[in-house]
Amino acid sequence: MYQQIIEIDSAESNISCPICQQAVVDWTQEQYIQPCEHTLFIAMDLGFEFVSDRFEEKMSRSVDQIHDDEAANIYEEIQKVDFEHAILVRSELGVENMYRYTGFAV
Numbered sequence: 001m002y003q004q005i006i007e008i009d010s011a012e013s014n015i016s017c018p019i020c021q022q023a024v025v026d027w028t029q030e031q032y033i034q035p036c037e038h039t040l041f042i043a044m045d046l047g048f049e050f051v052s053d054r055f056e057e058k059m060s061r062s063v064d065q066i067h068d069d070e071a072a073n074i075y076e077e078i079q080k081v082d083f084e085h086a087i088l089v090r091s092e093l094g095v096e097n098m099y100r101y102t103g104f105a106v
Contacts, residue, residue: 002088002103011094015102018087024102025091040083040103043074044093055103058083075101 008015015025022036033042033049040055041048048063056063058081066072078088078101089102 003085004087006087006089008089008091011092013091015089015091015100017104018089019104019106025100038104038106040086040105041078041101043078043101045074045098047074055081055083075099078103 004018006018012027014023014027016023017036017038019038020036022034024033024035024039025042026032026034035042035050035052039050040052042050047067051059051063059066059077060080061069061077066074066077083103083105086103086105089104091100091102092098093100
């Protein structure tokens with residue numbers, strides 16, 4: 001599914017697009033989520049924070065359906081989407097076994 005998976009061990013680390021280097025999660029900004037054109041989604045184990053139209057079109061269920069399903073697993077949902085040459089950044093949230101997932105593609 002993903003061409004590359006990048007692990008970030010710090011919840012305080014900014015997340016930059018591996019393609020254009022724009023900070024898409026920048027903790028120094030009030031609006032800390034700033035997706036670039038390569039951002040497919042920004043999600044946490046708790047739900048989606050941002051989903052691009054091109055990623056959502058390929059999802060088997062809508063974001064609303066996933067958020068309404070209490071048993072939904074966000075990581076499993078994003079793994080189901082076939083997106084060529086996608087890169088996944090997985091970063092810790094600072095809570096044990098909780099992560100933020102950020103997907104990128106050209």
